[in-house]
Amino acid sequence: MRSLLCEGSNQPPSTDSRRTCVRPPGDRKDESEPAFSPTLPCAAPIQGKHILVSGGSKGLGRSLAVRLAAAGARVFIAARGADRSSSLDLAAAEIAAAAAACKPRNAPPYEIAPVATLVADLTDYSATVIAYARFVAAHGHPDWVLCSAGGSVPSFFADQLAGGVGGDDDPAEWTMKVNYSTAFNLVRAVIGVSKWSSPSLRREAGKDVESPFLVDGPTTGTVAEVSGLRSDRTIPLPSRILLVGSTVGLFSFVGYGSYSSSKFALRGLFESLRSELLPLGVSVHLYNPGNMDTPGHIVENLSKPEITSQIEGVSTAVSPDAAAAACLAGILNGRSQIANEMIGEIIRITGNGGVPRPNPVTEVLAVGVMAAAFSMYIWIQDLTTIAFWKARRSLRNNGASGAKTKAS
Secondary structure: OOOOOOOOOOOOOOOOOOOOOOOOOOOOOOOOOOOOOOOOOOOOOOOOOEEEEEOOOOHHHHHHHHHHHHOOOEEEEEEOHHHOOOHHHHHHHHHHHHHHHHOOOOOOOOOOOOEEEEEOOOOOHHHHHHHHHHHHHHHOOOOEEEEOOOOOOOEOHHHOOOOOOOOOOOHHHHHHHHHHHHHHHHHHHHHHHHHHOOHHHHHHHOOOOOOOOOOOOOOOOOOOEEOOEEOOOOOOOOOEEEEEOOHHHOOOOOOEHHHHHHHHHHHHHHHHHHHHHHHHOOEEEEEEOOOEOOHHHHHHHHHOOHHHHHHHOOOOOEOHHHHHHHHHHHHHOOOOEEEOOHHHHHHHHHOOOOOOOOOHHHHHHHHHHHHHHHHHHHHHHHHHHHHHHHHHHHHHHHHHHHHHHHHO
16 A cells, blocks of 8 residues: 655645655554555645544544645544543644654745644534534635544344433444444534535624524525525535445444444435535545454454354454555545455445446446355355354253253
């Protein structure tokens, strides 16, 4: 995987065109870096973009933010206030260091900071709208919005019934909120604030950012609508929106009931938004990574059922930075659905859904063979699951028989 920092690329105006090629902090060649990923163009169109990254204090979001800052973007990372004094500020410092390492020699100091933070609980829609409206008032509308907040608590679905209805003590409800609601709420806030409270309209109406949704004034003539947005004024929408799904958001198996449900929901949102926002020039992407070596993945393994690990097999968890590199490569190559490993790409080809195929002729020719191979895999997976529980039942029965023999 080539680094985002390529010789002579993404270079801001400077009297010295020489470029120091460095990797962002923490970006080291890693054996876990996947062999499969789309090729990243050297002249990446990232320089000067304003990019908002949710979940930017940890894991994939943090690595995305670091790489983008290293490529010359101004990055805004969003996370909950609970992270304010720890991971959020540490991530901001790392991103600022990546941006500083990216600057050409003899470049003038930054006029504005290369990174800023946004504190918001994205599981709460009202709080998200207010926080985003304040963000727009202070920094303007972002060019890209990357929704990477998420988490997983693998478990048998039948073991996630306790804990009441709702609340953070309910792992199933928490999973749906942190994976689906955070992205759903942020995208709704982005479109809503863009639609009703552009800076010019807010100034004209004399409204403050506490009331982000403005009522349209009278207009003359016929006003056309495109995708639910009025075309009589420029709508400052982002040019790219990224939703982070998962390989198990394309297919699933035992142990991922609540997690895969939230990721399948994101896939539905992605397909609908991609179609709806296409006429407005907005590219919507869905990234479906495999396992990543993050602190969340370590916690995830604590609750993961044995049969789930057995079905997954021996798979190498890639580093967040390698996953971020594959994600950005896919975005810049215009891929609607992006994978960072071969198995994810095979699953994507087999069940592509309602989105364009990047290589339609090749994929249509290969899909029959891949579907047959995948059907075989599912058959083996089902046999593995049944054999696992039969073995467990046999052990339990043998244990009970032994206890009775001993008692007699």
